[in-house]
Amino acid sequence: MEALHRTVRLLYTGQSQRARRFRYGLIVFDAVTIVYFIATAALPTTPVMTALNTGLGLLILLDLVARLWISENLRRELTRIYTLADLVVVLSLLLAPLITENFAFLRVLRGLRLIHAYSVLRDLRRESLFFRRHEDAILAAVNLFVFIFVITSFVFVLAFDEEGGVAGYVDALYFTVATLTTTGFGDITMTTTGGKLLSVFIMVVGVALFVQLARAIFQPSKIKHKCSECGLNRHEPDAVHCKHCGELLNIETEGDIGT
Incomplete structure (x- = not known):
């Protein structure tokens, strides 16, 4: 068991070519799962998709268990936001076959996989000189990207899920972007008190993230x-x-x- 623990730890933290390839593979896996959960957020659940989601849930769980196993500070690792997000995502994926209703809520939980992008950034900081040189701009862009699609998932469930499908998700994305840019076309609006408060939150946080991104791009790197x-x-x-x-x-x- 000690030999296995050392092997896993070296894969996650070592500097050998094998370890670096392993970590690049994890980065690719994380990116693919993030794109997959965005692309399938509005699609109807099928047996094939359920099986694929279960498989992804098991792989994410395996990665999570490995990271916790080799962690020198388990408590700190458990309190990281992307660790908590992964726990929620794994539960939503593995419990989905047992739940017959409220799949829309599970889609929101899977959207939290976007938060794992910050773990990817941590790995890139260690692996890539290009990333370290442009870290501020990349981090600001990721902040905006994560915010847009996490909020879109919530808006989709709260206001557009009755329409369902890709069209409803695009409407939710359209509303989110129009609101956070304060464009305010007015063709899609929130009518409830909760919806209006959500719109205010999107505008305030969205503008701040846009300013952060612009400053990171135009200030000297x-x-x-x-x-x-x-x-x-x-x-x-x-x-x-x-x-x-x-x-x-x-x-x-x-x-x-x-x-």
């Missing part, structure tokens, strides 16, 4: 690298010395410092 002397963790990609304390830096590069 910096790379994340903690100075060993003063702790400053944002520097120019081609910095040699820390601009705060003058300490010599050793920022990993690929030889391209831009212009």
Whole structure:
């Protein structure tokens, strides 16, 4: 058992070529499942889809158990938002065959798989120099992407599920984007008190996320690298010395410092 534990830990945290390939495979799997849950959010449940969802649930559960098993701080790992989201998603997938009603609610829970994108970002930060160089812009874009599709799932269930199907989901996405951009076409509106409060929430948070994304794109890009002397963790990609304390830096590069 100790040998198996060491093997799993090295796959998730090691620097060998095998470990890196394994982690890239996990990144691809996470991305595919996120796209799958978005694409199937409005589709009717079929036996094939139920079987596929169960299989995905088991794979996600296996990954989750492995991460918890090798964690040095189990309590902290259990309180991470993407760990909690994965637990909810696994339950929604594995319990779905036993539930005959309220599949719309389960679609919302599966939408929480989007939150696992933040775990993917953590892995990319470790694996990709390109990501570390453009981390702020990528993170801001992911924040906006996750917000849009999680909220779309809730709007779809609350206001458009009676229509069902892809058309209803597109209406929910259309309403969400029109609201968070404050475009306000008015052709699709919320009439209930709860719906109006949800619209206010979408507008306030959506505008903040758009501003964050614009600022990350247009402000000078910096790379994340903690100075060993003063702790400053944002520097120019081609910095040699820390601009705060003058300490010599050793920022990993690929030889391209831009212009």
